[in-house]
Amino acid sequence: MEIHYCSDYEKMTQMAFERLISELRDNPEQLLCPSKGTSTLGLYKKMAAHYQKEAAIFERLTIIKLDEWGGIPGCGPNSSETHLKTYLLDPLKITEERYISFDSSPVDAKKECDRMDNEIQERGPIDICILGMGKNGHLGFNEPANHLIPNCHIAELSPTSLMSSMAESMPDKPSYGLTMGMATILQSKKIILLLTGEDKKHTIKKLLNKEITSFLPASFLWLHPQVYCYLDKSSV
Numbered sequence: 001m002e003i004h005y006c007s008d009y010e011k012m013t014q015m016a017f018e019r020l021i022s023e024l025r026d027n028p029e030q031l032l033c034p035s036k037g038t039s040t041l042g043l044y045k046k047m048a049a050h051y052q053k054e055a056a057i058f059e060r061l062t063i064i065k066l067d068e069w070g071g072i073p074g075c076g077p078n079s080s081e082t083h084l085k086t087y088l089l090d091p092l093k094i095t096e097e098r099y100i101s102f103d104s105s106p107v108d109a110k111k112e113c114d115r116m117d118n119e120i121q122e123r124g125p126i127d128i129c130i131l132g133m134g135k136n137g138h139l140g141f142n143e144p145a146n147h148l149i150p151n152c153h154i155a156e157l158s159p160t161s162l163m164s165s166m167a168e169s170m171p172d173k174p175s176y177g178l179t180m181g182m183a184t185i186l187q188s189k190k191i192i193l194l195l196t197g198e199d200k201k202h203t204i205k206k207l208l209n210k211e212i213t214s215f216l217p218a219s220f221l222w223l224h225p226q227v228y229c230y231l232d233k234s235s236v
């Protein structure tokens with residue numbers, strides 16, 4: 001993991017943005033997997049603003065959703081779908097055929113995960129995965145546990161996830177999560193990890209110890225050869 005210590009959130013976002021833009025200029029035909037959340041939001045806003053200057057680098061981009069809250073309406077204000085649509089899909093004019101996504105309220109959640117695995121099989125691997133990390137060290141909805149799951153799966157949401165700002169504002173709580181598994185994430189060719197938040201200090205410190213454990217899913221990123229981690233210094 002290549003760690004870049006940044007003075008604040010803005011600097012962290014700018015550095016990640018420059019890396020991503022340079023990757024897209026080198027090859028605009030990429031499968032990008034962006035996570036939801038506040039850590040990555042600044043980066044998405046910069047990408048949206050940049051579309052006005054250099055639309056061509058986004059015209060062959062395909063986006064795949066990392067995770068989704070299960071059992072809530074996809075078009076509702078708190079879904080990952082709405083988050084991605086507002087901050088990436090609409091501003092970057094990503095057409096339907098260039099978007100792959102978990103349905104938030106499928107009739108059969110297991111079948112929905114199998115469908116996503118097939119999509120990844122056919123159209124993957126992910127070129128660039130953009131990750132934040134939960135307060136408890138989760139990636140997507142791969143929550144700390146004594147074992148982790150490789151492929152797309154139904155996740156039991158941890159109290160930390162259910163207390164996140166996104167979930168807290170939901171009138172009806174999600175009953176489960178739909179997420180890519182750890183193997184799918186780790187098969188990404190490149191990973192950009194954004195770490196920020198006073199409330200994550202303790203977990204970030206543990207991550208920097210380089211001890212790989214299923215109780216800190218983000219620690220598995222130490223096994224990947226190309227992780228670019230941008231760390232907001234106010235979080236260490």
Ligand SMILES: O=C1O[C@H](COP(=O)(O)O)[C@@H](O)[C@H](O)[C@H]1O
Pocket residue numbers: 035036037038039040066067131132133134135139140141161164197
């Ligand atoms: O629940 C989640 O949280 C992390 C981090 O969210 P943030 O708001 O603290 O940045 C997010 O990256 C992950 O995709 C999501 O499942």
